[in-house]
Amino acid sequence: MRAARTTGESETVNEHYDVIIIGSGAGGGTLAHTLAGSGKSILLLERGDFLTRETDNWDPRPVFVDGKYISSDTWYDGDGKPFQPQVHYFVGGATKLYGAALYRLRPGDFGEIKHVDGISPAWPLDYGDFEPWYSEAEQLYQVHGNGGEDPTEGHRSQPYPWPAVSHEPRIQQIHDGLAKGGYHPFHAPCGILLNEADRPRSTCIRCAWCDGYPCLAHAKSDADVIAVRPVLGRDNVTLVTGAEVTRLETDPSGRTVTGVVVTRDGNREVYRGDIVAVSAGAANSAKILLNSASDAHPGGLANGSDQVGRNYMFHNCKAVVALAKEPNDTVFQKTLGINDFYSAGKDYAYPMGNIQMIGKSNAEAMRGEKPKLTKLSPEWTLSDVAQHAVDFWLTTEDLPKPENRVTTDADGHVHLAYEMTNNDEAFRLYGELRKILNHTGMAEHHVLRKNFYMDMDIPVAGCAHQAGTCRFGTDPATSVLNTNCKAHQLDNLYVVDTSFFPSIGAVNPALTAMANALRVGDHLRERLA
Ligand SMILES: Cc1cc2nc3c(=O)[nH]c(=O)nc-3n(C[C@H](O)[C@H](O)[C@H](O)COP(=O)(O)OP(=O)(O)OC[C@H]3O[C@@H](n4cnc5c(N)ncnc54)[C@H](O)[C@@H]3O)c2cc1C
Ligand code: SF4
Numbered sequence: 068m069r070a071a072r073t074t075g076e077s078e079t080v081n082e083h084y085d086v087i088i089i090g091s092g093a094g095g096g097t098l099a100h101t102l103a104g105s106g107k108s109i110l111l112l113e114r115g116d117f118l119t120r121e122t123d124n125w126d127p128r129p130v131f132v133d134g135k136y137i138s139s140d141t142w143y144d145g146d147g148k149p150f151q152p153q154v155h156y157f158v159g160g161a162t163k164l165y166g167a168a169l170y171r172l173r174p175g176d177f178g179e180i181k182h183v184d185g186i187s188p189a190w191p192l193d194y195g196d197f198e199p200w201y202s203e204a205e206q207l208y209q210v211h212g213n214g215g216e217d218p219t220e221g222h223r224s225q226p227y228p229w230p231a232v233s234h235e236p237r238i239q240q241i242h243d244g245l246a247k248g249g250y251h252p253f254h255a256p257c258g259i260l261l262n263e264a265d266r267p268r269s270t271c272i273r274c275a276w277c278d279g280y281p282c283l284a285h286a287k288s289d290a291d292v293i294a295v296r297p298v299l300g301r302d303n304v305t306l307v308t309g310a311e312v313t314r315l316e317t318d319p320s321g322r323t324v325t326g327v328v329v330t331r332d333g334n335r336e337v338y339r340g341d342i343v344a345v346s347a348g349a350a351n352s353a354k355i356l357l358n359s360a361s362d363a364h365p366g367g368l369a370n371g372s373d374q375v376g377r378n379y380m381f382h383n384c385k386a387v388v389a390l391a392k393e394p395n396d397t398v399f400q401k402t403l404g405i406n407d408f409y410s411a412g413k414d415y416a417y418p419m420g421n422i423q424m425i426g427k428s429n430a431e432a433m434r435g436e437k438p439k440l441t442k443l444s445p446e447w448t449l450s451d452v453a454q455h456a457v458d459f460w461l462t463t464e465d466l467p468k469p470e471n472r473v474t475t476d477a478d479g480h481v482h483l484a485y486e487m488t489n490n491d492e493a494f495r496l497y498g499e500l501r502k503i504l505n506h507t508g509m510a511e512h513h514v515l516r517k518n519f520y521m522d523m524d525i526p527v528a529g530c531a532h533q534a535g536t537c538r539f540g541t542d543p544a545t546s547v548l549n550t551n552c553k554a555h556q557l558d559n560l561y562v563v564d565t566s567f568f569p570s571i572g573a574v575n576p577a578l579t580a581m582a583n584a585l586r587v588g589d590h591l592r593e594r595l596a
Pocket of ligand 2: 259260270271272273274275276277278281282283284285286287288399
């Protein structure tokens with residue numbers, strides 16, 4: 068790692084970089100990784116630090132009850148009410164805590180889809196354009212899966228690099244019950260460094276502390292472990308942590324970013340580079356652009372279309388727990404997916420979404436749900452409930468609405484106005500889950516919603532899957548970025564995180580952000596050659 072030179076308060080850092088990347092998560096970390104081999108000088112500016120390895124990493128109380136790894140930021144909702152967003156500022160970004168379910172969007176997601184509350188718009192590129200980058204991202208992030216099991220998936224040019232993570236007996240039972248009932252359960256794609264054929268040498272120990280926890284063993288395919296750390300030894304890559312980018316400055320014409328303004332250790336620093344890629348996560352990328360308004364860009368940098376900050380999405384999700392008489396001894400539960408309701412069907416004219424497992428409940432993390440859970444099974448202790456619980460995560464696509472948006476106030480703080488869409492689809496998906504559980508020995512009246520890795524009582528705060536805010540497209544009047552994720556209005560500004568999504572589909576977003584970073588990285592390598 069090359070140390071960046073700082074010379075004190077309000078000083079410009081003299082070193083000039085070929086590429087400056089802001090944020091080291093799924094988008095920015097992956098972009099840094101793919102550009103590192105180009106030999107060009109790369110500066111990665113990250114507002115957080117490396118996440119500390121400590122026993123708390125795998126302890127549900129600090130992680131879920133105390134929210135130890137959640138930023139202390141305050142954002143404001145559409146009514147100006149403050150809340151603490153569930154965002155994570157570390158090298159690796161949100162992927163340090165993610166569940167590593169690494170799904171490709173389905174081919175249909177790239178086209179226009181009719182939903183109960185409106186239209187999910189088509190992307191300017193299709194599945195075929197992304198496919199090679201999905202394959203490359205799966206190789207890089209060492210995704211485990213079995214191609215061909217899920218009837219909704221698109222073609223793949225390469226098999227998964229690792230076989231699917233096996234189901235434990237209880238999940239296999241559920242799989243078999245569903246298959247017998249005529250459904251198409253599949254092995255969920257998963258980014259963990261598990262070698263089931265050689266467990267003594269496997270980096271991943273297959274533990275229960277994965278989904279929503281940092282990995283103490285550094286065995287999760289997060290952007291820190293997979294993308295950033297491996298390139299830090301290179302002379303051409305510099306990482307500066309604790310560096311919060313507050314503003315981008317341009318030349319008088321407004322066509323070129325000339326300075327990246329950072330607050331670090333209370334000092335103002337300015338970094339310069341030929342190319343600047345903003346990858347701070349959907350809300351924070353919009354924040355940086357909006358807070359960079361100038362005479363040339365009065366509504367915010369790159370915001371001639373008035374689309375920066377708009378079309379914010381984060382999925383219409385439900386965490387659900389099903390209780391069975393039979394105990395669930397599963398340790399690593401996130402191995403099963405169901406996409407039988409992903410597309411419109413004969414019984415309902417709209418798509419409903421994806422069903423997958425989430426990390427296994429434990430009594431500590433379920434503490435907040437005690438009254439409801441014990442009402443279902445009054446004779447059970449919380450530990451009994453946790454032991455018998457089978458945990459599902461339901462995802463319905465939400466729509467990119469212009470009024471669902473990030474704005475900033477005079478002090479530069481984030482305001483996030485959001486109203487959920489497609490509630491009817493989400494409600495029906497929940498109904499379908501209850502029905503299919505009858506095939507698995509779990510009664511449908513023993514299913515209820517729960518809070519698990521995000522607080523569902525404050526939907527706007529649970530921004531784990533945030534996307535949109537700087538959508539890409541071919542028309543500068545209706546999009547912020549072109550198809551290379553370069554700002555229409557600037558020559559050297561890119562946005563490379565989940566902000567570029569014109570719609571979000573109903574599967575987890577990280578692999579698409581990673582694949583897109585590889586795609587944009589390829590374009591940048593050509594541009595810089
Ligand atoms: C608990 C949890 C579970 C999840 N599970 C899954 C899952 O199973 N599968 C999946 O696909 N997705 C999952 N996600 C979502 C996934 O992690 C995100 O979609 C993905 O990380 C988004 O990538 P990104 O590059 O847009 O943002 P991030 O990965 O969040 O990266 C943004 C980076 O920018 C930095 N930053 C922010 N502001 C600034 C600034 N001003 N200056 C400098 N740096 C800045 C942040 O610190 C961060 O490192 C989960 C997320 C959470 C929180
Ligand atoms: S299951 Fe593997 S990757 Fe996940 S937290 Fe445990 S050791 Fe880490």
